[in-house]
Amino acid sequence: METEVAGWTDQEQGLAQAIFAIALARDLECLISDLRSKSEHLGSAEDIWKMHDFLSIRRHEIEGRFDFRLPGLLFVFADFVKDGLVSLEELEGFSDDKLAKIRAMSRM
Amino acid sequence: METEVAGWTDQEQGLAQAIFAIALARDLECLISDLRSKSEHLGSAEDIWKMHDFLSIRRHEIEGRFDFRLPGLLFVFADFVKDGLVSLEELEGFSDDKLAKIRAMSRM
Numbered sequence: 564m565e566t567e568v569a570g571w572t573d574q575e576q577g578l579a580q581a582i583f584a585i586a587l588a589r590d591l592e593c594l595i596s597d598l599r600s601k602s603e604h605l606g607s608a609e610d611i612w613k614m615h616d617f618l619s620i621r622r623h624e625i626e627g628r629f630d631f632r633l634p635g636l637l638f639v640f641a642d643f644v645k646d647g648l649v650s651l652e653e654l655e656g657f658s659d660d661k662l663a664k665i666r667a668m669s670r671m
Numbered sequence: 672m673e674t675e676v677a678g679w680t681d682q683e684q685g686l687a688q689a690i691f692a693i694a695l696a697r698d699l700e701c702l703i704s705d706l707r708s709k710s711e712h713l714g715s716a717e718d719i720w721k722m723h724d725f726l727s728i729r730r731h732e733i734e735g736r737f738d739f740r741l742p743g744l745l746f747v748f749a750d751f752v753k754d755g756l757v758s759l760e761e762l763e764g765f766s767d768d769k770l771a772k773i774r775a776m777s778r779m
Contacts, residue, residue: 587716591715591716591719594719595710595713595714595719598710598713598719598722599710599711599713601710602703602706602707602709602710603707605703605706605707606703607699608695608699608733611699611702611703611706611726611730612730614706614726615723615726615727615730618719618722618723618726619723619727622719622720622723625716
């Protein structure tokens with residue numbers, strides 16, 4: 564039985580969760596690579612505390628962003644596109660009106 | 672003019688500051704080496720947040736410990752000895768009673 568929730572079909576919800584997992588994996592990969600590069604160049608207390616501040620901000624961002632909820636999901640996907648975590652092509656299973664909104668918001 | 676403050680001679684205050692700088696440099700070197708090793712082994716979000724928690728605790732510890740004030744300094748030096756940041760031999764410019772207290776507290 565098709566159970567549409569807040570305008571999202573079953574199929575779209577499944578795709579949305581898959582996209583979420585992909586975006587999170589890419590964001591973490593990027594963060595790990597940043598941390599490795601930063602840790603290579605640590606030379607002073609200031610460098611270490613800067614790395615700590617950077618990591619605090621990224622953690623806050625990632626933990627806030629990757630909380631999967633249907634309301635607001637189009638904004639989150641637009642952010643993923645803007646940040647280069649997913650491409651518009653990867654979102655092609657969504658309805659045309661959702662894609663148009665994501666595309667428009669990703670340019671803001 | 673010799674200006675003893677709270678039982679610390681000028682010479683002891685100078686030595687205390689030098690020991691502080693040495694202990695801080697060693698502690699930071701150790702932390703940098705830990706961060707490099709941890710960042711090499713990052714594989715998941717959990718690993719990254721564990722590294723963040725570790726760094727938060729170390730920052731709190733280091734920022735608290737390396738605030739130079741004469742009161743309580745013997746405790747701080749005993750901690751340095753206990754943590755292997757400085758050796759008792761490096762503290763030999765202090766008076767015998769200070770050394771005895773540091774030695775005793777470092778074994779607690």
